[in-house]
Amino acid sequence: MTITVYYHPGYAAPLGTHVMPIDKFARVAEALAGEPGIRLEEPSPLTAAQLERVHTREYIEAVRTGEPRALAESQKFPWTPELYPSVLLTGGGCLAAARRALDDGVAGALVSGFHHSHGDHGEGFCTFNSLVVAADALRAGDWMAGHPAKSIERVAVLDMDLHYGNGTASLATSRPWLFNLSIYGNDYDGNTAYRDVTERRHRDGANHR
Numbered sequence: 001m002t003i004t005v006y007y008h009p010g011y012a013a014p015l016g017t018h019v020m021p022i023d024k025f026a027r028v029a030e031a032l033a034g035e036p037g038i039r040l041e042e043p044s045p046l047t048a049a050q051l052e053r054v055h056t057r058e059y060i061e062a063v064r065t066g067e068p069r070a071l072a073e074s075q076k077f078p079w080t081p082e083l084y085p086s087v088l089l090t091g092g093g094c095l096a097a098a099r100r101a102l103d104d105g106v107a108g109a110l111v112s113g114f115h116h117s118h119g120d121h122g123e124g125f126c127t128f129n130s131l132v133v134a135a136d137a138l139r140a141g142d143w144m145a146g147h148p149a150k151s152i153e154r155v156a157v158l159d160m161d162l163h164y165g166n167g168t169a170s171l172a173t174s175r176p177w178l179f180n181l182s183i184y185g186n187d188y189d190g191n192t193a194y195r196d197v198t199e200r201r202h203r204d205g206a207n208h209r
Contacts, residue, residue, distance in 0.1 A: 001037060002037055003037060003039070003104075003107060003108060004041055004100050004107050004108070005032060005038055005039065005040055005041070005097075005107070005109070006041055006042070006043045006092075006093040006094075006096045006097050006100075006108070006109045006111075007025060007028075007029040007042065007110040008042045008043060008092075010085060010086055010089045011026075011089055011090050011093070011110070011111060012025055012086065013085075013087075014080060015077055015078055015080065016078065020077075020125050024112075025110050025111070025112075028110050029110055043089065043092040043097075043109075045089050045092045046088045046091040046095065046133060048060065050095070050136070050137050051128060051133060053133065053136040053137070053140065054119060054129060054136055054171065055119055055120070055128060055129075056119060056120045058071070059071060059074075059120050059121055060128075063079075063084050063087065066079045066081070071121060074121040074122045075117065075121075075124065075125055076122075076124065076125055077125065083127070087127040087128055090112075091128050091130035091133055091134075093109040093111045093130075094109045094114070094130040094131065094133070095130065095133065095137055095138075095142075096109070097134075098134040098135070099138070102150055111130070112125075114131045114165075114167075114168070115129065115159055115165030115166070115182070116163070116165070117129035118167045118171070119170070119171060123166070123167060124163065129168060129171060131157055131168055132171045132172075132178070135155040135157075135175075136175075138150075138152050138155075139152055139177070153177060154178075154179070155177065155178050155179070156178075156180075156181070157172075157178070157179070158181050158183075159181065159182040159183065161182075163184055164182050164184045165180060165182040169182065
C-alpha cells in the first residue's frame with residue numbers, strides 16, 4: 001500500500017529567527033523522500049471561500065494584509081507578506097489529505113498549526129484552523145477536479161498534541177456534527193475556549209476535579 005503525504009516548499013514562510021522551527025516541514029519531507037510506501041504530493045492552496053466558512057473576513061484580511069497588526073499576529077508569528085500564502089498551502093495540505101483519505105483509507109499532511117485557532121483570531125502558532133476548514137469543505141462537497149464528490153455527515157477530530165485544542169473545541173460548539181476529542185499531555189486545562197474540561201490528571205497520578 002502507498003500512502004500519499006502532502007507537502008509543499010511554500011509551507012515555510014520566511015519568519016526569521018523564531019521559536020517555531022519553520023524548516024521542520026522540509027526536514028520531514030526530505031526524510032520521507034524515497035521511502036517505500038510513501039508518495040509525496042503538493043497540495044493546492046485553500047480558497048478564500050473555504051476560509052470564510054470558518055473564519056471572519058476581518059481576521060482573514062488581517063492575516064493577508066498585516067493590518068491591524070495585533071490581529072494579524074494574534075497567533076504569535078511575526079507578520080510578513082509571505083505568511084498568508086504559506087498558511088493557505090498548509091491548510092490546503094490538510095484538506096487534500098482529508099480528501100485522499102476518503103478515497104484511499106489513509107493519507108498524511110506534513111503540516112502543523114491548527115487547533116488553537118478560533119474563528120476570529122489565532123493563538124499558539126495556529127493561524128487558520130485547517131482541521132475545521134477541511135471538515136467544512138468536505139461537508140460542502142468541495143472535491144478534487146476529476147473526482148466524484150462524496151458527502152460526509154459527521155467528523156471526529158482526535159487531537160493528541162501536547163496542548164489542549166481549545167480553538168477546535170470552540171468551533172465545534174456551533175457544529176453539532178463535529179466531535180472533538182483532545183488528549184493532551186500536560187496541565188493545560190486552563191487553555192479552554194469554554195469550560196468543557198472537568199477533570200485533569202497530574203504527573204503524580206492523582207485525579208483532581
